[in-house]
Amino acid sequence: MRWAGLSPAERHSARRKLLIESAFELFGHGGEAALSVRSICRESGLHHRYFYENFADTDELMGAVYDDVYDQLRRILTKATTDLPDDRARLRSGMRAVLDFSAADPRHGQILFAAAPSNPVLIQRRAAAQQELREYIFEVRRRDDPRSDRVAAEVAAAIYAGATTQLNEQWLSGSLGTDLGLVIEHAVELMTPAPRRIHTGDTVSNAVLETGSRRIQRRRTTKS
Numbered sequence: 001m002r003w004a005g006l007s008p009a010e011r012h013s014a015r016r017k018l019l020i021e022s023a024f025e026l027f028g029h030g031g032e033a034a035l036s037v038r039s040i041c042r043e044s045g046l047h048h049r050y051f052y053e054n055f056a057d058t059d060e061l062m063g064a065v066y067d068d069v070y071d072q073l074r075r076i077l078t079k080a081t082t083d084l085p086d087d088r089a090r091l092r093s094g095m096r097a098v099l100d101f102s103a104a105d106p107r108h109g110q111i112l113f114a115a116a117p118s119n120p121v122l123i124q125r126r127a128a129a130q131q132e133l134r135e136y137i138f139e140v141r142r143r144d145d146p147r148s149d150r151v152a153a154e155v156a157a158a159i160y161a162g163a164t165t166q167l168n169e170q171w172l173s174g175s176l177g178t179d180l181g182l183v184i185e186h187a188v189e190l191m192t193p194a195p196r197r198i199h200t201g202d203t204v205s206n207a208v209l210e211t212g213s214r215r216i217q218r219r220r221t222t223k224s
Helices: 008-030 037-044 048-054 058-081 087-104 106-114 120-144 150-173 180-191 206-223
Strands: none
Touching (some): 008 048, 008 058, 037 048, 037 058, 058 087, 058 120, 087 106, 087 150
């Protein structure tokens, strides 16, 4: 028998996990419209009473599916961005971790970022996940440099979180091509431009060099 040797608590946990896995399969292949108590119970092989022992309705179950997928991503992202030397390294590693997670199983990205955009439970979960990601990035930046400007750190965290979501959606849609490494390098370069060295040994950004060059040219033109 399927539940032989399990305690009541273990059977309950196993059935709940089976319902979540079944909903993930159905949602991943057929979207929100594929989810019903009947279809989930058919997929899982469980009587409908076990569904209602765990969830009030399919929306609550979808929240549990989201939580399960997001917990997997949280662990991967934390591991990928820990003990790295700077923002560029963390950005590169973090974005690759997120996009690799979606690429390995596109259903992950669909559930986390794209599918069922009007579902109230998923809207709430996604907003909470974005906030958690922003807070995580903010805390890392402030830990690395406690004297850094708080607003600048908040802005950077918001940009990173938003860019990660948008990149995932575009990557899953196929609009960014097939070279994941190139996509990530472009994103890193746009968000954290690499410093450029001049002959004096000072390090300045490309933007500063270009701005300074234009100012010098204007001064020369004015004098002439």
